[in-house]
Amino acid sequence: MKKFKSYYMHLRHPRSLERKWIFPLxxxxxxxxxxxxxxxxxxxxxxxxxxxxxxxxxxASANTTTTSIFVESKLRPIPISSLPSPPRLAYLISGSAGDGAMLRRTLQALYHPYNQYVIHLDGESKAEERLNLYNYVKTHPVLGKFKNVRMITKANLVTYRGPTMVANTLHAAAILLKEGGDWDWFINLSAADYPLVTQDGTKLMLMINVYSLI
Structure with missing residues (x-):
């Protein structure tokens, strides 16, 4: 009877015996x-x-990270020789009676050996004032060295906002085209104007504006 009971319990709970071997294994x-x-x-x-x-x-992981992050290593730098030269500027600075001192001040602020200039005092100014301006241009050591400042000695009678103002501008442009050599931009100013940036800064801004339009 006991043998039969143990045999019955073994058949009824076979998994309990198998579980005893899992932990040691x-x-x-x-x-x-x-x-x-x-x-x-x-x-x-x-x-x-x-x-x-x-x-x-x-x-391998470092190489993968380097190639994935530092993309700039694949970019080719632009050679310096291919960069364009800074633009050449041509100025007309005009004044009327009593503007001789202001015209000299504006010319000094705008002057750059790379540029071209035409200055003009209209017919309302006195002959003495025009002569003083002419002598200033001729005797100035820097202006005389580069010879890029020209004065309209035959004064034009200019009416503000009239056709004579346009004629005077065309007269100065013709002088610059004939004697001023190569230039890129023509700028018409009065003796009362004064620049807010240097000439190098003006050239840089013009270059940036040109390339932004391309």
Missing amino acids: AICSIFSLFLLFSTTLTSPDGGMKFYRYLSFSAT
Whole structure:
């Protein structure tokens, strides 16, 4: 009767016996893996292979990161020789009676050896005032060296906002086209005007505006 009961219990609960072997089997497997891993590290060949594997993985990941982040390394710098030269400016500075001193001040503020200039005092100014301006241009050491300032000695009678003002502008443009050489921009100013930036800054702004329109 006892044998029959034990046989019955064995048939009824077979999984309880199998579960008893899972825990010892797991411990043996973990211990075997630990021994294998420690043997690989302690042996000279195994440690070197493991180190090479780590270094190769780190190098590959670093190269991948570098190529993905630093895209600027693929860009080619623009050679300096291909950059355009700064624009040449041609100015007409006009004044009337009593504007001789202001005209000289404006000319000094706008002057650059790279540019061309035409100055004019209209017919309402006195002959003495025009002569003083003429002598200033001729005797100035810098203006006399580069010879890029011209004065309209035969004064035109200019009416503000009239056709004579346009005729005077065309007269100055004709002088610049004939004697001023190569220039890119023509600027018409009065003796009362005064620049807010230097001539180099003006050239830079013109270059930026031109390239923004292209």
